[in-house]
Structures are given as structure tokens and as C-alpha cells.
Amino acid sequence: MTALFERLRKAAATTAFRLSAVAVTAFVLAAGVIGALLFWQTNSVLTEQVLSTLRGEAVLLKKQAVDNGPVALAESIKELARPDSRGLYFLVSPGGVKLAGNLDRVPPELANSPTGGVFRVRGEPGTPTAKDSGRLAVAIPVDVGDGVYLWVGRDIEDQRLYADKIKRTFLIGFGLLSLLGLMVGLAVSRLFLTRMDAITSTSRSIMAGDLTRRVPIDGSGGELDNLAQNLNDMLDRIEGLMNGLREVSDNIAHDLKTPLNRLRNSAEAALRDPRGKDAYREGLERTIEKSDELIKTFNALLLIARLEAGPLEDSLEEFDLGSFVADVADLYMPAAEEAGFILTIETVTGVVVRANRQLIGQATANLIDNAIKYARGGQPGSAITVRAGPAESGAEISVSDRGPGISAADRARVLKRFVRLEESRTQPGTGLGLSLVAAVARLHHGSVRLEDNEPGLRVVLELSERVIVRAPTKTRDDMAAIAAS
Amino acid sequence: MQDGLSDMRVLVIEDDRETAQFLQKSLKENGHTADLAGDGEAGLALASEGPYDVLVVDRMLPKLDGLSVIKTLRSAGNRTPVLILSALGEVDDRVKGLRAGGDDYLTKPYAYSEFLARVEALGRRTVPEEQQTRYSVGDLVLDRLSHRVTRGGESILLQPREYRLLEYLMQHAGQVVTRTMLLEHVWDYHFDPQTNVIDVHISRLRAKIDKTFDKPLLHTVRGAGYTIRDGPV
Numbered sequence: 001m002t003a004l005f006e007r008l009r010k011a012a013a014t015t016a017f018r019l020s021a022v023a024v025t026a027f028v029l030a031a032g033v034i035g036a037l038l039f040w041q042t043n044s045v046l047t048e049q050v051l052s053t054l055r056g057e058a059v060l061l062k063k064q065a066v067d068n069g070p071v072a073l074a075e076s077i078k079e080l081a082r083p084d085s086r087g088l089y090f091l092v093s094p095g096g097v098k099l100a101g102n103l104d105r106v107p108p109e110l111a112n113s114p115t116g117g118v119f120r121v122r123g124e125p126g127t128p129t130a131k132d133s134g135r136l137a138v139a140i141p142v143d144v145g146d147g148v149y150l151w152v153g154r155d156i157e158d159q160r161l162y163a164d165k166i167k168r169t170f171l172i173g174f175g176l177l178s179l180l181g182l183m184v185g186l187a188v189s190r191l192f193l194t195r196m197d198a199i200t201s202t203s204r205s206i207m208a209g210d211l212t213r214r215v216p217i218d219g220s221g222g223e224l225d226n227l228a229q230n231l232n233d234m235l236d237r238i239e240g241l242m243n244g245l246r247e248v249s250d251n252i253a254h255d256l257k258t259p260l261n262r263l264r265n266s267a268e269a270a271l272r273d274p275r276g277k278d279a280y281r282e283g284l285e286r287t288i289e290k291s292d293e294l295i296k297t298f299n300a301l302l303l304i305a306r307l308e309a310g311p312l313e314d315s316l317e318e319f320d321l322g323s324f325v326a327d328v329a330d331l332y333m334p335a336a337e338e339a340g341f342i343l344t345i346e347t348v349t350g351v352v353v354r355a356n357r358q359l360i361g362q363a364t365a366n367l368i369d370n371a372i373k374y375a376r377g378g379q380p381g382s383a384i385t386v387r388a389g390p391a392e393s394g395a396e397i398s399v400s401d402r403g404p405g406i407s408a409a410d411r412a413r414v415l416k417r418f419v420r421l422e423e424s425r426t427q428p429g430t431g432l433g434l435s436l437v438a439a440v441a442r443l444h445h446g447s448v449r450l451e452d453n454e455p456g457l458r459v460v461l462e463l464s465e466r467v468i469v470r471a472p473t474k475t476r477d478d479m480a481a482i483a484a485s
Numbered sequence: 486m487q488d489g490l491s492d493m494r495v496l497v498i499e500d501d502r503e504t505a506q507f508l509q510k511s512l513k514e515n516g517h518t519a520d521l522a523g524d525g526e527a528g529l530a531l532a533s534e535g536p537y538d539v540l541v542v543d544r545m546l547p548k549l550d551g552l553s554v555i556k557t558l559r560s561a562g563n564r565t566p567v568l569i570l571s572a573l574g575e576v577d578d579r580v581k582g583l584r585a586g587g588d589d590y591l592t593k594p595y596a597y598s599e600f601l602a603r604v605e606a607l608g609r610r611t612v613p614e615e616q617q618t619r620y621s622v623g624d625l626v627l628d629r630l631s632h633r634v635t636r637g638g639e640s641i642l643l644q645p646r647e648y649r650l651l652e653y654l655m656q657h658a659g660q661v662v663t664r665t666m667l668l669e670h671v672w673d674y675h676f677d678p679q680t681n682v683i684d685v686h687i688s689r690l691r692a693k694i695d696k697t698f699d700k701p702l703l704h705t706v707r708g709a710g711y712t713i714r715d716g717p718v
Binding site: 292295327338361369373 | 594646679
């Protein structure tokens with residue numbers, strides 16, 4: 001019982017209930033006003049009708065009195081005032097003596113009224129019906145001459161009863177209507193409440209630390225479902241960010257502390273070295289070198305974190321993707337050749353993007369640098385191909401090599417921070433290169449795809465259509481043909 | 486050190502005393518004098534009294550932040566070259582710094598050699614050298630009008646990028662130019678190329694301008710970068 005009460009109380013406190021209560025109240029008020037107007041209008045029309053009938057009758061009776069004398073009038077009145085008649089008459093002499101009629105006296109309500117009006121037909125004081133509410137009636141006075149007065153009236157009790165009935169029907173109707181409205185309001189708010197309760201309980205457990213919880217979705221596609229879906233998407237993003245943060249701190253602990261420790265060790269070793277000054281110099285140089293590496297790692301980490309935090313509107317530039325990528329690849333050309341690669345640039349110009357030029361450059365540089373580092377240069381067929389141009393998704397940059405490639409199982413893993421497949425870590429690097437590329441792609445509404453180059457690896461940086469300002473109107477096949485030529 | 490380069494007057498506006506004193510001491514060792522200011526207001530007052538060859542401004546300063554100092558100076562018509570030092574080094578921070586009126590931007594932590602090279606390059610800017618149409622170091626001559634490079638009268642054929650590289654080096658003849666400076670000015674890249682891509686470009690350039698000649702002009706400065714000069718490093 002208390003639980004039910006509590007539920008009702010809660011339902012009554014909801015916005016849905018309050019809104020429906022306001023709506024019901026407004027409706028009832030409006031209906032009440034209309035009803036009252038209708039009632040009043042009907043009543044007055046009916047009363048007016050009765051009054052005009054009375055006035056007509058009064059004129060006729062007065063004419064009779066003038067033509068035939070008061071005695072004839074009294075006769076007529078007697079005739080008219082039959083017990084079953086709805087007409088009421090009271091003919092009174094100047095002395096106040098009743099001459100004829102079915103009323104016993106001038107109605108007390110109208111005693112001082114020169115125009116007549118509404119009164120109740122009751123018995124004289126002292127008679128058994130005196131205290132009754134009586135029947136409702138209307139009467140007007142007629143001066144028939146020589147101080148003789150005639151009251152002509154009509155019983156309108158039936159009309160009153162009819163009006164009362166209408167009034168009652170209206171009131172009951174309104175009562176039922178408001179009750180129904182409130183009940184619908186409660187039901188709606190209950191429906192609402194169940195959904196809200198689900199959201200509230202989900203958000204509670206999330207606040208308590210369980211980020212994996214999600215708001216249930218019923219698939220109706222309604223506003224609440226959309227809201228729930230949005231909340232879930234937001235939670236996904238938050239969870240992703242949280243996991244990223246946790247991963248970063250774990251990795252900082254591991255991948256930054258280890259080199260820091262090595263740096264410290266080497267400084268200590270230099271201090272203990274009996275060779276003295278020379279050893280100190282070497283030790284300090286090594287320390288600077290190692291701290292530079294640490295700074296690089298740190299910068300890359302900060303950059304990724306910055307990129308994942310959101311867009312960099314301030315630094316967007318419009319540039320031709322193909323020529324820019326070709327330019328970056330050109331920077332690596334001598335280094336690639338030195339490392340025993342044949343670097344081929346197959347870029348298509350004409351795709352103008354609005355993007356962060358430096359970041360696209362950094363991502364391209366990382367991809368080429370990775371290829372040079374890991375694709376085993378110097379062996380026959382060591383080729384690196386850098387491509388850029390329009391694609392289905394919008395535009396893409398790709399770097400392909402003929403090296404050992406990455407197994408399908410490892411492909412998703414290498415996009416994560418600090419993952420380096422080469423366990424011995426003989427190649428210099430932060431392990432952040434590809435995850436930085438992925439972050440740059442995400443910032444430009446794109447993604448990174450790793451493919452089998454058969455043999456070798458092809459990394460594709462997809463840029464979304466949203467960053468493209470202008471693209472050549474030619475079809476993709478045409479572009480490919482141009483690229484190939 | 487080249488004439489006009491030594492004894493530069495530098496104002497270092499930096500709130501970290503240890504950093505400021507390190508910079509002051511190091512600049513002194515390199516033949517320059519440095520004044521220190523510990524906050525934005527003091528820095529602004531000193532800078533407007535001047536004259537200084539270069540201002541080194543930390544971005545985050547007490548009382549008045551670095552960018553406001555630079556903006557105020559610039560709006561007062563002070564054109565002294567400014568090197569901004571900042572812990573904020575990511576993508577749009579640099580753009581903001583340069584937009585405020587800074588001439589160069591260096592992210593903390595930095596190598597002192599990088600700092601010195603940039604300060605000296607900025608100090609050099611006050612010498613109206615941009616209009617020069619012909620650079621020469623020893624018998625190496627670069628003609629900016631005809632885009633021709635000769636050494637000892639012998640014409641040297643350079644790729645466009647090699648030409649730009651040599652032009653920048655010769656514009657800063659006698660000074661140390663770091664790899665990052667080359668990347669920024671010759672390529673207009675403000676990102677980390679991961680490996681030493683510049684070195685290979687330099688060695689290709691060196692092969693063209695130095696190899697067949699007795700006296701090398703393009704020198705590697707260990708731990709710092711490169712310099713082109715006629716004479717010992």
C-alpha cells in the first residue's frame with residue numbers, strides 16, 4: 001500500500017504528470033466557461049421567450065378590460081386559471097382584495113417591482129407549503145385601470161429542472177473528464193518513469209564506476225529511444241576516452257619509466273667510471289640523447305591525447321593533397337634510397353582538402369618512416385609506393401611496401417599505443433607512430449586500414465568526404481588510370 | 486662568430502629563475518649579453534626601453550602573459566624579433582604564437598643549441614639581408630636573380646629543393662642552422678620526421694658543392710646542425 005502510494009507520489013512528481021495536470025485543468029476550465037455560458041444563454045433565451053409571451057397576453061387582457069370592463073376580465077381570468085394551466089394569474093382590487101386568479105397573493109419577491117420578474121410559488125405564511133422551495137415562475141404586473149392590477153405569470157419550473165439536468169450532466173462530465181485526464185497523465189508518466197528509472201539506475205551504476213553499463217533501448221525509434229541511444233553513444237565515447245587514458249597511464253608507467261630507468265643507470269654508471277672526465281662527458285652525452293628520445297615519446301603521447309580531445313579548427317588549411325603528399329614523400333626519397341628502397345610516388349593532384357597540413361604531413365611521414373624501418377630495404381624488390389588521391393570514402397593516402405607485412409591477427413593491435421611487434425626493439429621508435437596516424441585520421445573523420453600488399457603491407461589513411469573542398473570531376477577509374485600512367 | 490652577430494643584446498622574459506639564469510649564462514658564453522625579466526610586466530617595461538636585438542618570451546608568465554606582451558609591443562610599433570618559448574607546442578599553439586606577432590616558436594624542452602641557433606638567426610634578421618640578390622661564401626656564389634650557383638666559377642646544377650636548402654644555409658652563413666630550422670624554413674614542415682631525413686639531403690648537397698673541391702664549406706656542427714662558412718668551425 002505504501003509502495004503504491006510512493007509510486008503514485010513519484011508519478012505525481014514527474015514532468016509528464018504535471019504537464020497532463022496542467023492540460024486537464026486548462027481543458028476543464030475552458031469547458032466550464034463554455035458550459036456556464038451555454039447554460040446562462042439558454043436560460044435567458046427561454047426566460048425572454050416566456051416574458052414576451054406574457055407581455056403579449058398582458059396586452060390582450062388589458063384590451064379586454066378596457067373594452068368589456070373589469071368584470072368580464074375577471075371572468076376570463078377565472079376561465080384561464082384552470083388548475084392544469086401553466087399560466088398564473090392574480091387580479092387584485094385597489095384595496096388589495098383578490099378578484100380572480102390562481103395565485104393567492106402578490107409574490108413577495110415582486111412586491112416592489114414595477115416590471116415583474118422571477119419568483120417562487122409558495123403557499124401563504126402559515127400554510128404547509130410556505131416553507132417549500134416552491135416552483136419557479138415569472139410574472140409581470142399589468143395596470144388594467146381604476147387601480148385594478150393584474151399579475152400575469154408562467155410556471156417555469158419544468159424549464160428550471162431541465163436546466164438543472166443540463167448543469168448536472170455538465171458537472172459530472174467534467175468530473176469524469178478531469179479524472180480520466182489525470183489517469184491518462186499518470187499512466188503516461190508511469191510509462192515515462194519506467195524508462196527514466198532505467199536511465200537513472202544506469203547512470204547511478206556508471207557514477208559508481210561501472211562504465212560498461214548502458215541504457216536499455218526498446219528499438220521503437222521514438223524520442224526516448226533516441227535519447228537513450230545518444231546517451232549510450234556518449235557513454236561509448238567516454239568509455240573509449242577513459243580506456244585511452246588508462247592505457248596511456250599504463251603505458252607511461254611501462255614505456256616511459258623503462259627508458260627513464262636506463263637513463264638513470266647510465267648516468268650512475270658514468271659517475272662510477274674510473275676513467276673520470278672522459279667517462280663523464282660520454283655519460284652526459286648519452287643522457288642527453290636518451291632524454292631526447294624520451295621527449296619524443298612524450299611529445300607523441302601529448303599530441304595523440306590532444307588530437308583525441310577534439311577538433312583543431314584554428315589550424316585548418318586548404319591544400320592540394322596529392323602535391324603535398326608527394327612533397328613529403330620527396331623529403332624521404334634520399335633517405336629511402338640510402339636504405340636500399342625504390343620509393344615511387346603515385347599521387348593524383350586536384351583533390352583539395354581542408355585539413356591540418358602539418359598533421360597530414362606527420363601522418364604521411366610516419367607511414368613512410370615505418371616502411372623504411374620495417375620493410376627490409378636492400379633486398380631485391382624493396383619498393384615503397386606512396387599514393388594519394390580520391391577514393392570512395394573521400395580521399396586517401398597509402399604507403400605500400402614489399403616487406404614482411406603484418407599478420408591479419410596483429411593488424412588491429414598495431415594501431416594501439418606503444419605496440420611494437422618487434423619485441424627486441426632494435427629499431428629506434430616510440431611505438432606511437434601508427435596510433436598517431438590513426439588519431440590524425442579520426443580527427444579528419446577518417447580511419448586507418450591495414451591491408452595485405454601481397455606481399456608486404458599497405459597502410460591506408462582514409463579521409464572523409466567532409467574534409468574535401470574540391471575534387472576532380474573525373475571518375476575514380478580515370479584517376480587510377482592517370483595515377484598508373 | 487661573424488661580425489654583427491657577436492654581442493647581441495637579448496632580453497629573456499621567463500618566470501622560471503633556473504631556466505632564465507641558465508640561458509643568461511649560456512648566452513654570455515657565446516658572446517652575447519642577456520637581461521632577465523621575471524614577469525610579463527617587467528619584461529614589457531624593459532623591452533620597450535630597449536634596444537634589444539632579440540626578445541625571448543615565455544608564453545606563460547605571471548602578471549601579463551607572453552602573447553599579450555608581444556601584442557602590446559607590436560601595437561606600439563616595436564619590431565624587435567621575438568622567439569616564443571612554450572611548453573604548449575601542439576599544432577595550434579604555434580599558429581597562435583606567430584599570429585600574436587612572434588617570429589619563431591620553440592617548444593620546451595629544447596636543446597640549448599637549438600635555442601642559440603634560433604636566437605642568432607633572429608638577431609641576424611635585423612640586418613637587411615633579405616633584399617640581397619647574391620650570397621657568397623668563399624668561392625661559392627649563389628645568384629638569387631638567375632638562380633645560378635657557381636663555385637670557383639664552375640657552374641653547379643642543383644635540384645630546386647637543393648637550391649632552397651643552399652639558399653637558406655647561405656642566408657645564415659657563419660651561423661649554425663639546426664635540422665628543425667631547415668625543415669621549418671626550407672620545407673615548411675612543423676612536424677617530427679622521425680628519422681634524420683635532413684642529413685641525407687645535406688650529404689647530397691655537399692656532394693655537389695664540396696666534393697670536388699679542396700676546401701669544404703658545408704660543415705656539420707656536432708649535436709647542433711650545420712653551418713656554411715669559409716674557415717674553421
